Amino acid sequence: MKKTTTVMGMPSTIxxxxxxxxxxxxxEVFSYFHYIDNKFSTYKKDSEISRINRREIRKEEWxxxxxxxxxxxxxxxxxxxxxxxxxxxGLMDPSGLVKGYAILEGAKILxxxxxxxxxxxxxxxxxxxxxxxxxxxWKIGIQNPFDSRQVIKIVQLSNMGxxxxxxxxxxxxxxNPKSGxxxxxxxxxxxxxxxxxxxxxxxxxxxxxxxxxxxxxENLNGFEGYMVKKNKKAVMTRGFHNYL
Amino acid sequence: MRKYFQISFFxxxxxxxxxxxxxxxxxxxxxxxxxxxxxxxxxxxxxxxxATPVPSQAPSSSGSTAATPSPVPVGxxxxxxxxxxxxxxxxxxxxxxxxxxxxxVQAVVSGGRITAVNFLQYPNDNGTSQYINSQAxxxxxxxxxxxxxxxxxxxxxxxxxxxxxQASLTDALSQAK
Numbered sequence: 001m002k003k004t005t006t007v008m009g010m011p012s013t014i015x016x017x018x019x020x021x022x023x024x025x026x027x028e029v030f031s032y033f034h035y036i037d038n039k040f041s042t043y044k045k046d047s048e049i050s051r052i053n054r055r056e057i058r059k060e061e062w063x064x065x066x067x068x069x070x071x072x073x074x075x076x077x078x079x080x081x082x083x084x085x086x087x088x089x090g091l092m093d094p095s096g097l098v099k100g101y102a103i104l105e106g107a108k109i110l111x112x113x114x115x116x117x118x119x120x121x122x123x124x125x126x127x128x129x130x131x132x133x134x135x136x137x138w139k140i141g142i143q144n145p146f147d148s149r150q151v152i153k154i155v156q157l158s159n160m161g162x163x164x165x166x167x168x169x170x171x172x173x174x175x176n177p178k179s180g181x182x183x184x185x186x187x188x189x190x191x192x193x194x195x196x197x198x199x200x201x202x203x204x205x206x207x208x209x210x211x212x213x214x215x216x217x218e219n220l221n222g223f224e225g226y227m228v229k230k231n232k233k234a235v236m237t238r239g240f241h242n243y244l
Numbered sequence: 245m246r247k248y249f250q251i252s253f254f255x256x257x258x259x260x261x262x263x264x265x266x267x268x269x270x271x272x273x274x275x276x277x278x279x280x281x282x283x284x285x286x287x288x289x290x291x292x293x294x295a296t297p298v299p300s301q302a303p304s305s306s307g308s309t310a311a312t313p314s315p316v317p318v319g320x321x322x323x324x325x326x327x328x329x330x331x332x333x334x335x336x337x338x339x340x341x342x343x344x345x346x347x348x349v350q351a352v353v354s355g356g357r358i359t360a361v362n363f364l365q366y367p368n369d370n371g372t373s374q375y376i377n378s379q380a381x382x383x384x385x386x387x388x389x390x391x392x393x394x395x396x397x398x399x400x401x402x403x404x405x406x407x408x409x410q411a412s413l414t415d416a417l418s419q420a421k
Contacts, residue, residue, distance in 0.1 A: 138397050138398070165402060188401070188402050233387065233389070
């Protein structure tokens with residue numbers, strides 16, 4: 001059973017590759033996504049994060065989820081040489097981590113209900129559990145950052161997560177403060193990791209690193225990456241071919 | 245920067261060992277170095293200078309990565325020869341900000357020799373330590389991107405919202421100079 005809806009302003013698809021799949025279980029996960037969106041969306045004026053940014057909520061009053069997400073953001077910042085940073089002009093925007101977190105938590109809801117073969121996706125970030133209905137690993141296409149209708153690579157995953165960070169926006173005048181080079185040397189980077197939360201946060205940070213982002217992923221144990229540069233060349237980590 | 249990290253970390257670690265030796269050379273028989281007296285060198289002087297205060301007892305010079313005290317030659321051979329001079333005990337270094345997290349080491353001396361250097365704190369609760377320890381920037385395979393048969397279950401790509409996040413992030417980084 002497969003269902004797609006819009007959550008967090010993005011398309012989201014859940015595919016339960018089992019005969020006994022129930023639609024209410026899929027809806028439960030979508031409800032959870034809306035709950036998370038209502039807390040963490042910087043586009044929603046009434047969200048907790050927006051209220052925090054307007055100084056209407058003090059740190060002591062943060063919800064449990066907010067505390068958790070903020071502590072994960074802080075941890076990720078430390079692990080990525082500061083490239084993952086949610087503080088922008090005095091405002092906090094944890095979007096670079098919340099999506100992967102929500103997808104993984106959604107997958108956990110399904111696991112608790114006994115599902116073993118499914119994927120959960122929001123806007124191109126995916127947690128892939130078990131196998132497809134064909135009994136094969138999930139076949140996941142990496143989108144061409146220059147043409148969204150095209151797939152430029154196919155990876156096969158089971159019990160792993162995958163996330164892509166990228167941009168279509170030209171921003172050549174913006175420099176990476178650490179290298180002095182333009183921060184948009186790369187068009188996109190796809191990261192495969194032990195789960196989608198891990199893949200998402202490190203994809204976000206690796207993208208901000210520019211070309212050296214792929215080396216950051218290469219040196220992370222348990223992660224592989226595929227980086228597409230602006231010159232339409234792709235660079236991949238040494239273990240990436242294991243997923244082809 | 246990572247090479248600086250590695251070099252300064254190991255120089256700092258060696259500095260700790262040297263300091264242990266020096267401290268014991270003219271002290272009482274059961275002197276133990278307290279939690280503040282370590283000469284671990286500043287780890288990342290270029291980007292994080294405020295995080296590495298230099299203890300007053302430290303023989304190293306402030307802000308320099310060459311933190312090894314000058315009277316003692318650097319090298320594994322010299323260390324081997326001098327090891328027998330240590331007094332038994334367990335010596336704990338201070339907590340040092342290593343940018344990825346804190347590092348704190350403990351040296352154990354037994355029978356006049358350093359039998360262990362334990363890491364009391366080390367940023368190793370995830371893949372990061374792998375990154376720190378692996379200094380290689382290997383040549384990675386490169387290819388021209390090419391359209392594939394789109395017979396897949398699902399697509400991974402950059403979303404609009406992550407585009408916005410990336411743009412903000414990039415902008416924030418440009419101000420972080």
